[in-house]
Amino acid sequence: MNLSSSHISLLLFSLAAYLLCSMPFGMLLSRKVAGIDITRKGSGNVGATNVARILGFKWGILTLLLDALKGFIPVYLFRSFSSGSEIGLAVVVMASLLGHQFSIFKRFRGGKGVATALGIYVAILPGYTLMVVLFFVLTVYFSGYVSLGSILSATLMPFLLLLSGEPKLSIITAFVMATLIWVKHKENIERLFRGQERGWRKAFKRSAGQEDDPVRHQNKNE
Secondary structure: OOOOHHHHHHHHHHHHHHHHHOOOHHHHHHHHHHOOOHHHOOOOOOOHHHHHHHHOHHHHHHHHHHHHHHHHHHHHHHHHHOOOOHHHHHHHHHHHHHHHHOEHHHOOEOOOOHHHHHHHHHHHOHHHHHHHHHHHHHHHHHHOOHHHHHHHHHHHHHHHHHHOOOOHHHHHHHHHHHHHHHHHOHHHHHHHHHOOOOOHHHHHHHHHOOOOOHHHHHHHOO
8 A cells, every 4th residue: 555645744743743742741740850750659640640649739730731731732733734634633633642641651651641631622622621621620629539520521522522513533532532541540440439539639738738848758758
């Protein structure tokens, strides 16, 4: 099969998206700020929730923004400069999410993909994303669990697209993204059913006490 220049361009762009989104910002920040390996602390995840729990709230927010931004950039650029191919966009979207969840820099392990998915959706579906973010905030506030808000919000998006009559490929892609996020939350789901999941209120109080010196906090707990 002969590959056209557009196919080669899509392949190279998707590879670049995968590599960008493979950057484990939570791990890099934790090493820079506290000299620790975040994968050996807390839940072992490199995402914003675990970073906030271990290093403090502001570092968790920064991780969230960086992980969202790396999902936003390749998808936004592809939409801005491509010919508008739905299939091409779906490929770039999946390459971006898979880069974060299965990072080549972490032996194909990675984060859960919620923040990166947020960045992706902001780039292509900002209106729906706002509704999902509001749903996430309300779910986390009333339930007390970030993980529950994450998996329910990931599930809400494809159903919103389905009910709104969006293109079939967009709906399928959103369902695949939601499935991957559910799979990555397997341990959280098990803890939720056992009543052992960590709530955000307790984690926030703990992180508030270590904002000024995450290194000192970590050394106390070594």
